[in-house]
Amino acid sequence: MPKLGMEPIRKEALVKATIVEIGRIGSLDVTVSQIARRAGMSSALAHHYFGSKEEIFLAAMRHILTIYGAEVRGALCTAKGPEARLMAILHASFSPGNFRREAVSAWLNFWVLAQTVPQARRLLAVYQRRLRSNLLICLRPLAGARATVIADGLGALIDGLYLREVLKSGPPDPAASVALLSDYLKSQLKEGRA
Amino acid sequence: MPKLGMEPIRKEALVKATIVEIGRIGSLDVTVSQIARRAGMSSALAHHYFGSKEEIFLAAMRHILTIYGAEVRGALCTAKGPEARLMAILHASFSPGNFRREAVSAWLNFWVLAQTVPQARRLLAVYQRRLRSNLLICLRPLAGARATVIADGLGALIDGLYLREVLKSGPPDPAASVALLSDYLKSQLKEGRA
DNA sequence: TTTTTTGTTGATTGACGAGTCAATAAACTT
């Protein structure tokens, strides 16, 4: 039955399965067999395509970051004006796609991974830099010299809200998080003007 | 050579060794043997006193939370007035003790643990509630109805700044985190008055 | 048609790790 051109399909299936399994188990203690089974193939095939478990994790991480990046870009392209663009970024960070339980769990575990795997750390650093830069572009015309402080605060606040989501029982509440962020933003901008 | 009354000594040594090892490895993929070796005993003894690896982790977590709680209480008892008490809490959260790489790494990994181990989740929830309540007590006289929003924001911000410190390369910079927090606080309080 | 490339898996290897157990020894009790 071997159809040709399976590689990208299999890889994508594995990446998605990895995120699901990490979310299900809640940690990186996920076996390649579990991932492969969920993706509908043998563990040997997973190794065949990715070489190692670590590569699978990194691919999954890239996938999450790519989704997030795309979502931000998509939101930005329709938003006009710095304030609207800022809100677009914040909304994208808490969009249903990124704020699913499994995605949050994946993030949390990638943070852990970043402590030991340089490649993972680099990926995360790229995301942080891009977020920061996006925020700064919008903030500078609004807050001048205070832009960097506000951007750092917003970045940390986003991560912190993700963290807290992990412990919360019940369904995720993106609106509350965005509200808190926008409240923070509003008061910081007022501060600059005072 | 068996001296009597070793249990508490051994347990404490194991707990401290656990935190060190988690910091060193950067994850919970720490073997009981590693922990025991660092604590200067056989792995069998570690099992003898704690029964399971999970119990060891939970004890380590309790230890970290206890230290943090003590630090906050200590800082609070000398501070007079709501503003000073707020700053005391913030400073305690970023005291050198809590800010050592190993402690922060432990914290991050306990977060992961909290996703799957109910006992761990409960411990972390207690910490969050206590922090929130401490903040609220100080904030209510200063910000009235806005107190809860500010407390939630501070809590998330603390966690988020923590996170970024672990992942940052280079030495940690508690002062910058405290500065950002106090900046946030200041502008939020001004907000309430406006 | 033969050969090569691509897809696929069951079985196996080799390592490692949590938890148990039997055995030893020092202290404390009676």
Next chain:
DNA sequence: AAGTTTATTGACTCGTCAATCAACAAAAAA
């Protein structure tokens, strides 16, 4: 002195899992 409790460990069991391999199947290239 005999018995009990506490401390301590080396050796072992049992399971798991990442990674490899040999083998088979089908498409594409020669």
